[in-house]
Amino acid sequence: MKFWMSACLYCFFSQMAFAEHTLDLTKLEYLTESYPPYNYIEEGKFKGIAIDLLNAALQQASHKPQELNIRLFPWPRAYKMMLKGSNRVLFSTTRTQEREPLFQWAGPITSTKVVLLALTEEHINIQSIEQLAQYSIGTIKDDIGEQLLLSSGFPFSQIRQAHSAESLVRMLSKGRIQLWAYEENVARWYIANSSLPNNRFTSVFTLKESELFYAFSKDTDPKLVASLQDAIDKLKRPPAEGNQSRYDKILSQYQ
Structure with a gap:
């Protein structure tokens, strides 16, 4: 009798452990944007720090490669889908106090710095957030740069929204905006890929230093x-x- 009960308990706990061990993360829908070097598409394949870390983590969790349902959208659409959808993961997402209650979180993926960039030749010098009132600033709708500006009280009337980082590079280089609010590493990547010298652009103010995460739907x-x-x-x-x-090996591939 004791042997039978022990065997049953062993099977029960083994099944419990197996169920925990084989949690299916592939049933989730993964949403992302073009945000190099963290997540982007190159030659038809997803690449970047967040992509490589996600694949490695899923293999670590299941001990086998897993096929993911990753979809790439412009950030405003992906963010809206995330807020209204279920069983979704949005990355790479800057974790802020305002966003904290909206999602569940896993990470961090890596550190991040959201800055204001200006043309070097304009010699813009900003020491405080209050000085921003005299400038027009380019953003992407619902991007962390825009959210940080609005939460600081910056007037929406002075924000110039664009659909892509490529558009904002052109707007800033042609003087159609005076400042560009964006993640610094991503901005530098887009500048370089626009065939413009990075030294034409200077980071003149840091809006926030934070970390990037995988944001999960609340449900x-x-x-x-x-x-x-x-x-x-x-x-x-x-x-x-x-x-x-x-993890360090993944980071080193993108330095």
Whole structure:
């Protein structure tokens, strides 16, 4: 009798562990934008720090490669879909106090800095947020740069929205806006790929230093979020003293 009960308990807990171990993260819909070097498409394939970390974390969680349903949209559309949808993941998403209650979170993917860029030749010098009132600033709708400006009290009437970072590079280079609010590494990537010298543009003010995360719909099973978080944490641990973690190896590919 004792043997039978022990065997049953063993099977029960083994099944529980197996169920936890095989949480299916592939049933979620993953939304992203073109935001290099974090997430973008090159030669028809998704690439970037966030993409590589996500794939590695899912393999870590399940011990096998998983096919993901990743869809790329302009940020305003992806953000709107995220707010209205269910079982979705949006990345790379800057985690802020305003966004905190809207989603569940896993990460961080990496650190991030949202800045204001200006033409170097204009010699713009900004020391405080209050000085921004005299400038027109280019943004993308619902992007973190725009949200930070509006939360600081910057008037919407002085914001010039564009549909893409490429458009904002052109607007700033031609003097149609005086400042551009965007993530610094991503902005520099787009400047370089617009065949413009990066030294023509200067970061004149930092709006926020934060971290990028995977944002999950509020209705997502918390066990799925915890599963991805645990896998990310494991990837960040070096396998042995003095060796690079898998996470550090991913970052090094994009430096």
